[in-house]
Amino acid sequence: MPRIISPSFLSADFLHLGDAARTVNDSRAEWFHLDVMDGVFVPNISFGLPVVSALRKATDKVLDVHLMIVQPERYVADFKAAGADYLTVHVEASTHLHRTLQSIRDAGMRAGVALNPHTPVSAIEEVAALTDMVLIMSVNPGFGGQRFIASSLDKVSRAKDLLLRKNSPALIQVDGGVNADNAAQIFAAGADVLVAGNAVFGAEDPVAAIQQLIEA
Numbered sequence: 001m002p003r004i005i006s007p008s009f010l011s012a013d014f015l016h017l018g019d020a021a022r023t024v025n026d027s028r029a030e031w032f033h034l035d036v037m038d039g040v041f042v043p044n045i046s047f048g049l050p051v052v053s054a055l056r057k058a059t060d061k062v063l064d065v066h067l068m069i070v071q072p073e074r075y076v077a078d079f080k081a082a083g084a085d086y087l088t089v090h091v092e093a094s095t096h097l098h099r100t101l102q103s104i105r106d107a108g109m110r111a112g113v114a115l116n117p118h119t120p121v122s123a124i125e126e127v128a129a130l131t132d133m134v135l136i137m138s139v140n141p142g143f144g145g146q147r148f149i150a151s152s153l154d155k156v157s158r159a160k161d162l163l164l165r166k167n168s169p170a171l172i173q174v175d176g177g178v179n180a181d182n183a184a185q186i187f188a189a190g191a192d193v194l195v196a197g198n199a200v201f202g203a204e205d206p207v208a209a210i211q212q213l214i215e216a
């Protein structure tokens with residue numbers, strides 16, 4: 001089972017994004033998590049395509065783009081051009097999810113599908129074969145630094161069961177409120193990839209904080 005850490009740039013110092021990129025480059029994190037928010041799907045606006053393109057030039061690590069925007073299908077080609085490796089869309093934001101996931105793969109990216117805390121795992125039953133990663137939101141999306149919703153642990157196990165039943169090799173990602181105290185439990189529940197914003201960029205030594213999460 002992979003144990004991947006994907007530090008979330010949402011918690012980095014936006015005046016010094018280059019420093020944040022270098023920090024992650026120097027660490028054992030294999031991915032970068034980029035939260036794109038439109039102020040409509042979630043009550044916050046973060047950053048968009050120019051920031052993703054800039055970070056693409058700053059790292060060879062996997063760019064893991066989490067779209068919290070309505071009708072994400074409008075921007076699949078643009079995020080491919082910006083350098084995304086994984087493009088994750090929300091079940092709740094895409095009416096024709098099956099087509100959207102297919103178009104992400106057709107564009108040459110890995111397709112992720114995200115579930116808000118209120119959305120049951122069964123929502124991905126019919127798209128499991130088109131999915132490379134299932135993102136379980138363990139907070140309500142929109143902001144970093146929130147508290148982990150404890151019931152997400154059982155949800156991760158249910159997602160794992162569904163993927164096994166479907167013979168799907170898709171990864172399970174958990175996003176929101178992850179820290180050194182709960183990381184071991186989340187990995188044990190079946191997660192492959194942990195996103196961490198505040199636990200990494202809020203730490204005195206972000207490289208050590210990443211190391212701690214990997215070894216949790």
Ligand SMILES: O=C(CO)[C@@H](O)[C@H](O)COP(=O)(O)O
Nearest residue numbers: 141142144145176177197198
């Ligand atoms: O997608 C989101 C928030 O909507 C996340 O990726 C957060 O950025 C994670 O931050 P922490 O909860 O780890 O501080």
Ligand SMILES: [Fe+2]
Nearest residue numbers: 035066175195
């Ligand atoms: Fe995220």
